[in-house]
Amino acid sequence: MRNKIIYWIATLWLSLGMVATGSVQVLKWKPEADYITHLGYPVFALTIIGVWKILGVVAILIPKFPLLKEWAYAGFFFIMTGAIFSHIADGDPVKDLLPALLLLVLTLVSWYFRPLDRKIAMA
Template identity: 65%
Template sequence: MTKRNKIIYWVATCWLALGMVSTAIVQLIKMEEEVEKTSLQLGYPTYFLSIIGVWKLLGVIAILIPKNPLVKEWAYAGFAFLMTGAIFSHLAVGDSAAEYFGPGLLLVLTVVSWYFRPAERRLTTVNQAS
C-alpha cells in the first residue's frame, strides 16, 4: 500500500468514524430536532433512532479495530444501507437538497474508506483448483 493510499484511507476512515459517532450520539440521546425530523418529517417511529444509533457505534468499532475482515465488510455494508436509506427517505418526502448532504457525504466516505482499506483489513477468498 502506498503512503498516499494509506493517508486517503485513514483520513476517510477517521472522518467516517467521527460522522457516524456524532450522529449516533444525537440519535441515542434523542435530541429534539432529530426526533422531530425522524418521526414527524420522515414518518419513522422514535425507537428507530436507538436501533440505528447502536448500529452506527458497533460499525465504527468494527471498522477501527484490527482483524475480523468479515465483520468490517458487514459494517461497511451496514453504513451503505443506512446512508442510502437516509437519502431515499429524504427523497421520498421531498426534502430540500441540504438534507442530502450529511448522508451523501457519509456514503462517499464509506466508499472511499472501503476502497482504500489496507490488505490486512480486506476479506480474502481462497481460490481452489478444480
C-alpha cells in the same frame, strides 16, 4: 502510502460522523427525533440506528475481523442510502441530503482504500 493516507483520512472522518450522529440518535436529541418523525419513522428507530452506527465504527477501527468490517461497511451503506432515499421520497431540499451523501461517500472511499489486512482474503 498514498492509499493508506486516503484510507485513514476517510475512515477517521467517517468514524467521527457516525459516532456524532449515532450519539444524538441514541440520546434521542429533540431535533433528531423531530427529523426522523418528519420522515415517517418511529422515534425508537433512532436507538437502533444509533447503536448500530457506534458499533460499526468500533468494528471498522479495531484490527483484524475483516468479515465484521464488511458487515459494518454494508450497514453504513444501507443506512446512508436509506436516509438519502427517505429525504428524496419526502421531497426534502437537496441540502437535507448532503450529510447522508457525505457519509455515503466517506463509506465508499474508506471501504475501497482499506489496507489488505482489513480485507477478506480471496481464495
